[in-house]
Amino acid sequence: MLGLLGWVPLIPLMGFLILVMAGDQLSRLIISWVGAGSVAVSALLATLIGFEFLDGDMQPYRHIVGSWMTIDDLSVPFGFYLDALSMTMLFVVTGVGFLIHVYSAGFMEDDPGYARFFAYMNLFVSAMLVLVLADNLVLLYLGWEGVGLGSYLLIGFWYDEPNNGYAARKAFVMTRIGDTAMALGLFLLFTQLHTLDIQSLLSLASSQWAPGAVLPVASAALLLGGAVGKSAQLPLQTWLPDAMAGPTPVSALIHAATMVTAGVYLIARTHPLFLLAPTVQLAVAVIGALTLLVAGCSALVQTDIKRILAYSTISQIGYMFLALGVGAWSAAIFHLLTHAFFKALLFLAAGSVISCFHHEHNIFKMGGLRKAMPLTFWSFMIGSAALAALPLTSGYYSKHEILLAAFDASPVLWAVGLLGALITGIYSFRLIFVVFFGAQSQTVEKKPGWLMSVPLLLLAGLALFGGMLQIPLNSVFPVLIDQGNDHTFNLVSVITVASPIIGLLIAVLFYLTGTFSAQRLSDGGLAGTLRQFFLSGWGMDALYETLLVRPFITLSTMNKNDVVDGLYVGVAWLVRGLHRMASATQTGRVRWYGASMVFGAVFIIAIGLLS
DSSP states (O other): OGGGTTHHHHHHHHHHHHHHHHGGGSOHHHHHHHHHHHHHHHHHHHHHHHHHHHHTTOOOEEEEEEEEEEETTEEEEEEEEESHHHHHHHHIIIIIHHHHHHHHHHHTTTOTTHHHHHHHHHHHHHHHHHHHHBSBHHHHHHHHHHHHHHHHHHHTSSTTSHHHHHHHHHHHHHHHHHHHHHHHHHHHHHHHHSOOBHHHHHHHHHHHSOTTOHHHHHHHHHHHHHHHHHTTOTTSOTHHHHGGGSOHHHHHIIIIISGGGHHHHHHHHTHHHHHTOHHHHHHHHHHHHHHHHHHHHHHHHOOBHHHHHHHHHHHHHHHHHHHHHTTOHHHHHHHHHHHHHHHHHHHHHHHHHHHHTTTOOBGGGOOOOTTTSHHHHHHHHHHHHHHTTOTTSHHHHHHHHHHHHHHHHOHHHHHHHHHHHHHHHHHHHHHHHHHHSSSOOSOOOOOOOHHHHHHHHHHHHHHHHGGGOOOOOTTTSOOOSOOSOOOOOOHHHHHHHHHHHHHHHHHIIIIISOSSOHHHHHSSHHHHHHHHHHHTTTTHHHHHIIIIIHHHHHHHHHTTTOHHHHHHHHHHHHHHHHHHHHHHTOOOOHHHHHHHHHHHHHHHHHHHHHO
16 A cells, blocks of 8 residues: 555645636536545545554655656655654645545535635645655655645635735745745755755764754754744744635635644654754744744734634644754644644634624624534534643643643743643633623524534544544654653643643633623723734734835835836947947948948058058
């Protein structure tokens, strides 16, 4: 079965081509079968390949499909590399991706762009699979840019609305900033190590470069730039909340389970390079810690159900960066896996609510849905419990490991992560208490069908019990520190467990029992200002508007005639002038030509005599 590895990304690509070329002629039933079915076949192949890989000795397997390019000493094949890390990502992309495709068949059933939607989704899944399976950085970069294209197309899927187009362009441009840094990193690595094969490159870097030297630090920093952009970490995180303009299944697939975790995967895949750059690895931890806190505070005050989950996603990826930065590589990938389960569940459950409320997003215009939508309610309960890392949920096991590893590395980082866990507990259950408890604001006329319900049930099971999965990553990552595996009873462990529970209790007091009023607390004064500050995403968009956008527009206005074009206009003017001077000598009079030749001959002879 390992020989079929190349078919895993190819089958969704074939689905994309079928839907692009013949989608208008196909019925919606066939479109859904092609769109969801192609991902289902990939998921089945991934499962069979995974069983064979796990039953064996789990030695890395390389599958070369063919040669892509050979230029001088650069040889780039279409090669796929399977180890425990890429196997984990394979399960996430195909498994969760398939459930989201099934859900989409019900959620998008009335949309006129049904075939186009599934075509874009298939293209995205194919690109993501190329990214996680690539055995060289050029092929990985192809998948990297492919998911960027897919994200742009899906965020702006409802392009009739100008704001959706703006959100798509914003995501595309901001992630390009990181992608440019990553491309420069690839150029630097190739010029210094003369290969872009990932395993060979990492081996050469470890043997030729000293820890802390300029080259590994520069290379790791440039790769970190790419990871920060794609995974929406500080300071390039502002595109993700706006990306909620796309259909809800897009948010579940791209902005919860797959694309936004690409940066985490990149750092994990190239972790030997980051071990050679300890300052950059520390920067990864600091960026993650700051991001999880900033995004968590913003999630506390949002009123849009999807933007709450978007900021939550940014925060949880911050935990993954924190884990990578402190050397808890396995814990980071474990949280990536569990996050894919519970965040996809939350987004799809949010989609059910939005669909039943005629695309209403404001949580304060909902309320009382606990009895009207029991499946959605319990999906939210399980997903939010896992998000908050309550004990015995999948999120508890992965986040607990991260926080204990952070304490071993730095009590300050642990304290920041602990505060983030407290905030997560508050906003997670604030969302539930506002939407599902209290008086029902309006009648639910439309309930999700089985296509939307079955994925919720399966993801709820994974979100609840997924923490029991054993990920055999010891063959990929070195055990540098105690990665949170010590679950003995101690004060640090107790505080870590208690933090999200305290957050839950605070949410109960403010949003369930009404003991305290969040509205009165945030009205006016410093609290009101702070609320607006958090609501705006800490003013990052305004900062970029002031420092970058407005100066650029001002310079563009001043240079509307383009100074560079002026140079070429001047050259054209000079050529035209010389042409007019030369053409003036072409009179057509033979005597004039003869006289000119005589005077010219005399002038040349005179020069010769005088010299």
